Amino acid sequence: MSAVDVEMVGVKAIDLTKSYGSVQAVSGIDLSIAPGETVALLGPNGAGKSTTIDIILGLSRPDRGSVSVFGVPPASAVRSGWVGGMLQSGFPPDLLKVREFVTLMASYYPHPLRVDDVLRLTGAQEFADRWTKKLSGGQAQRARVAAALVGNPDLVVLDEPTAGIDVEGRHEFWEVMRGVAAQGKTVIFATHYLEEADAFADRIVLIARGRIVADGPATEIKAKAGSRSIRATLPHVDVESLRALPGVVAVERHGDAVVLSCSDADAALASLFATFPEVRDVEARGGTLEEAFLELTGDENGPRAEETGR
Numbered sequence: 001m002s003a004v005d006v007e008m009v010g011v012k013a014i015d016l017t018k019s020y021g022s023v024q025a026v027s028g029i030d031l032s033i034a035p036g037e038t039v040a041l042l043g044p045n046g047a048g049k050s051t052t053i054d055i056i057l058g059l060s061r062p063d064r065g066s067v068s069v070f071g072v073p074p075a076s077a078v079r080s081g082w083v084g085g086m087l088q089s090g091f092p093p094d095l096l097k098v099r100e101f102v103t104l105m106a107s108y109y110p111h112p113l114r115v116d117d118v119l120r121l122t123g124a125q126e127f128a129d130r131w132t133k134k135l136s137g138g139q140a141q142r143a144r145v146a147a148a149l150v151g152n153p154d155l156v157v158l159d160e161p162t163a164g165i166d167v168e169g170r171h172e173f174w175e176v177m178r179g180v181a182a183q184g185k186t187v188i189f190a191t192h193y194l195e196e197a198d199a200f201a202d203r204i205v206l207i208a209r210g211r212i213v214a215d216g217p218a219t220e221i222k223a224k225a226g227s228r229s230i231r232a233t234l235p236h237v238d239v240e241s242l243r244a245l246p247g248v249v250a251v252e253r254h255g256d257a258v259v260l261s262c263s264d265a266d267a268a269l270a271s272l273f274a275t276f277p278e279v280r281d282v283e284a285r286g287g288t289l290e291e292a293f294l295e296l297t298g299d300e301n302g303p304r305a306e307e308t309g310r
Contacts, residue, residue, distance in 0.1 A: 010035040010155060010186040011056060015065035018051050025051040026062070027210035033188065035070070035154070038181045040197035041190040043207035044297050049190040050088055052207070053159050056188065057085045069155060077155070081109040084153035086144050088160045088190075092132035098139075099128040102146045109151030121176055122146040123169070137164035145173065149180065156180060158189040162196065174200050194289045204289075208297035222287045224296060228265035230272065233281040234258050245271045257281075 011033040018026040026048045033039050041049045054060035055067055058074030069077035077083050092101045102119060106112035119125040124142045127135065135143060141164050148156060156177075162170040174196065181187050191197055197204050198218045206214040206221060214221050234242075235256040242251045247264030262268040265284055272279055287295075 009033070009068070009071070010037065011067070011069055011188070013052075013056070013065065013067045016052065016055060016062045016067060017064040018048075018055065018060065018062050024210055026055070028065070029207075029210070029212055031205065031212065031215075033186060035186050036181075036184045038177075038187040038200065038202045039189075040201035040204045041188065041207060042194065042197055042204055042293060047207045047297070048210040049207055050159055051210075053085075053087075053157055053188070053190060057083065057157055081111070081151055082154045083157065084148040084151050084155070085157040086148040086159060086161055088163070090144070091140055092135070092143050092147070094131075094133045096132050097129055098124055098132060098135070098143045098146075101132055101143060102128075102150050105147040106150045109153070111152050112150050113152045115150060118146050118150045121179075122149065123172055138166060138169055141165050142169070142173075145176075153185070155186045155188070158187070160191060161189055162191065162193065170196070194293060198289045206293065206296055213296045214292070218289060221292050221296075222289055224287070224292050228262045228287060229285045230260040230262060230265060230268060231281075231283045231285070232258055232260075232272070232279050234276055234279045237276060241275075242272075245275065247271070 009032055011031065013029055013031040016026050016029040017024070029048070029052060041052065043049050051060065055062050056069065056074060058078055067074060070082055074083070092098070096104065099115065099119065102124070103115050106115055116125070119128050122142050122145050124139070124146045127139055132140070132143065141161065145158070145161055148158065162173055165173060170193070177187060177200065201218065203216060204214070204218055204221050205212055214224055233256050237258070239251045239253055242248060242258060242260060245260070245268055247262045247267035248260050249263050250261040252259045260268055269284060
């Protein structure tokens, strides 16, 4: 990173709390993100992701707590050109063409990238001379991503960046972002696409009810899911005998194949081989990110921040 001390913490949030009326959107979030780290914020609608992003970008002040970006308040980091952001909602301004819009955004930064390079990088070059009000939803997303990247910021914050983009476009977008991250940029993104977080993020922060309920690499988050499964070929064995194995909580049979849902997959595997030596084609699968997501965010009682749209 050229503009800031690489030894500094990229983003540091302490006890962030924010309410909208009677609804508490963020409730005591502590978060530390290192420079060069790529972090995904996951959570149900109304969990507090967008509110947290707004605070990091200096667009909203917390009711309690503090946040710094590269060691300074968010507004100072933005003024220094260290931050580029793309919010969940909003359209490029009317009465500008895409190239003009991205050029305008570049003018706000001290060391911007070449506009044509960024348009090409984000796939916006093909409609660069089109009026922004004539863009489709997916094209508008690409234009907004270009605007977030053109300033060559050290921190890129993206709220639902691939919403409205087709599958091919999403793949191309994350190829671009891999290149951005490879330059040592810090990337924070919120998404509803779990596979994006799984494939791209160094670390996942899972938020529910305004609090962080899990924080770590995708493998660690998946390990928090209580469900593990074993699939095997084992004909002529009744389901009740399999259900009686240690660590097995449920059994399904599909022809000659059986699927064991386990609370302790290691114990179940050991007992399976010992009890039924004829078993074959054994596959053990850990919990998925979706299972962990549902399990860790499942208790959504009481009023939620989605009532405020955050």
